[in-house]
Amino acid sequence: MEIKTSLPDNYHEESNPNLGYYPEPGWEWQKPEPKTYLVEQDLAKYARGWILNLVELVHWLPFVPAFILSFLIFQHSSALKAILGTDIQVFLLAIAPIIQTFGGLTGIMMHEYEGWQVVHFKNPLDSDFDIKDFNNEWLREVAYKLLFVLQGAGLLAFSLGVFGINKITLTFAIVSGIVAFIGPQNPKATIYPIDNQPVFPLAVSILVVFIVNAIVNFVAYFHLFTPALAAANLPVVLAGLAPTLLMLGGVVEGILAESTFNQWWHFTAVIFLNLGIIVQIYFFQLLW
Numbered sequence: 001m002e003i004k005t006s007l008p009d010n011y012h013e014e015s016n017p018n019l020g021y022y023p024e025p026g027w028e029w030q031k032p033e034p035k036t037y038l039v040e041q042d043l044a045k046y047a048r049g050w051i052l053n054l055v056e057l058v059h060w061l062p063f064v065p066a067f068i069l070s071f072l073i074f075q076h077s078s079a080l081k082a083i084l085g086t087d088i089q090v091f092l093l094a095i096a097p098i099i100q101t102f103g104g105l106t107g108i109m110m111h112e113y114e115g116w117q118v119v120h121f122k123n124p125l126d127s128d129f130d131i132k133d134f135n136n137e138w139l140r141e142v143a144y145k146l147l148f149v150l151q152g153a154g155l156l157a158f159s160l161g162v163f164g165i166n167k168i169t170l171t172f173a174i175v176s177g178i179v180a181f182i183g184p185q186n187p188k189a190t191i192y193p194i195d196n197q198p199v200f201p202l203a204v205s206i207l208v209v210f211i212v213n214a215i216v217n218f219v220a221y222f223h224l225f226t227p228a229l230a231a232a233n234l235p236v237v238l239a240g241l242a243p244t245l246l247m248l249g250g251v252v253e254g255i256l257a258e259s260t261f262n263q264w265w266h267f268t269a270v271i272f273l274n275l276g277i278i279v280q281i282y283f284f285q286l287l288w
Helices: 036-039 049-060 061-073 077-085 086-101 104-115 135-165 168-184 204-231 236-260 265-285
Strands: none
Touching: 049 086, 049 104, 049 265, 061 077, 061 086, 061 236, 061 265, 077 265, 086 104, 086 135, 086 265, 104 135, 135 168, 135 204, 168 204, 204 265, 236 265
């Protein structure tokens, strides 16, 4: 049986599906022109090529300290096992930074699609949409969902590594996973600071799971690092520095960068994320 297909009316035969949004020939440092919205709002000065390249660079940088931290945990697994108690706990600590960093790939994918510009978002499912004018709201919602699910998994891995696997922690992990995966996608935890621009379009169910895991993770940091900080005559309050820096990075990117469309806030957000991992490297070395 022959299956007949027809092309949409707005299809152009001369169009090349292999050519993307980026200018030819497509060197990594070549960024698209500022989107129409930025030009109209006098914000194009924040989307110059060199600024966007810096933003892209700091988004990729967390992979370096994350792998260093994971290797250091692996290298000193015997010392950590003596502190924690089991090999599986050491393993969970080792993979926690890797899970969180690779979770960031969902955001990198979104930014790559958008030409690394933070702009006013429109939903292509219910509006006339052109990538050269706006950012894709539906793409952002999908990226946020996967990002926070994986970030939450990284937080959970760290907490399980510190507290171990028992009936309470295992039940907590299972419930967290179930709610995050099968929870409804609406309503979203959006706020409207500027021109009804939806910021932070994350499902409330996923946000609740993430917040609860972040609190448990914060306690886990103090449980793990307080004795080492006290032995080094350092303030024990510093145990909360790394998760605080990571949280600040998320808040700055998810709220300030996506409401002001200033790419420097975008840059600053990921600097906080990098610093959070670097602080972990320093504090973990106090444990051996």
